[in-house]
Amino acid sequence: MSDHRELAKVMDLFHFEEHSPGMIFWHPIGLKLLRLIEDFMRQIYQDHDFAEVRSPVALNRSLWELSGHWQKFRKNMFIVGSSDAEEEPDYALKPMSCPAHIAIYKSHKRSYREIPMRLMEFGMAHRNEPSGTLSGCMRLRQFVQDDAHIFCREADIRNEIGNFLRMVKQVYAAFGYNNFSIRIALRPEQRLGSDEQWDRAESALIDAVQALGYTYQLAPGEGSFYSPKIEISMQDHLGRLWQCGTIQVDFNFPQLFDLSFVNQKGDLEQVVILHQAILGSLERWIGILLENHNGVLPLWVAPVQIAVASVSEKSADWAEVIFRRLKQIGARVELHVSDRTIAKKIRELSARKIPLIAVVGEKEAMNQSLNLRRLGIAGQKEIPLAELEVELAHLHI
Ligand SMILES: [Zn+2]
Structure with missing residues (x-):
């Protein structure tokens, strides 16, 4: 087995430069590979009624303050000064697309007819990781992820999780991975929201996984502070496990950002957000794929x-x-x-x-x-x- 960086070199896919650590310079053949994967995923998302969107890479500080990223993750964000610092606060390059998709949801008054609303983006993310942790494609400072958000009712969660698991199975098999394992991360000690809400969210995840007949591991205490989540780890041909897919139930952002829709009775009802990714970082996915196949890619995705x-x-x-x-x-x-x-x-x-x-x-x-x-x-x-x-x-x- 060769390291993906070696493979990228002999296959002329991409390279790194010392002056831009953690960022990739894509060559024509490498970019073709990235585009083939994007096109394949675009079709999968379309088939499952996700609408593709595109949002800015830099978002104003006020938005990150509202989402809590500014307080919690500022060290890991790239901050960009505005050209008129006295008039306007700074910007941060987005580490994920959630607040941008929320802005798209909020741009209209939403009706129950539009719910569930499924948005996805090949979102360019920046994370200011410490230089010592950077490792080829496996950990980068700039990458694209298949970043999707479903705005739905609480009653839709089970169904949406089922769809997610079907998509994961289909996508992983297409790339030659037939084994994956499922972890369900449950409520941590420090958390937002009521116990009833956590009960409902956790049982929706467990029910959906059980309904499809998958085995799973419970990981008590490992959910995020605002929600439980499912983590998918696939196994490559070398027996290594890679956590790539994830779906997370979120009651917190809908509250913070006041996200609702007009229900059938004409009342305002709060939505739930599901954050999902199937591949995660496309660059990391490519790194794993190259090593898994030792560079000899399945014909359908060979550039x-x-x-x-x-x-x-x-x-x-x-x-x-x-x-x-x-x-x-x-x-x-x-x-x-x-x-x-x-x-x-x-x-x-x-x-x-x-x-x-x-x-x-x-x-x-x-x-x-x-x-x-x-x-x-x-x-x-x-x-x-x-x-x-x-x-x-x-x-x-
Ligand atoms: Zn998100």
């Missing part, structure tokens, strides 16, 4: 799926025909027709972890075919051009 390599100059034209055909089919493909030897090309492309290599020589040009090799699997297969699309469909390209 370069296939490279076409010519054996000699005589087969360059045919290699280009194959390349164009693959592009037309929609494959993410590169063409390599330089005069380097085919052995060298294959070595370089394999080192870059490109999962498929189409080798094209004079024989293939004559047969109107290509020779397909899959990284990590011995042997190769000659495929007539006419059958290429069917062959790739089998591979989910």
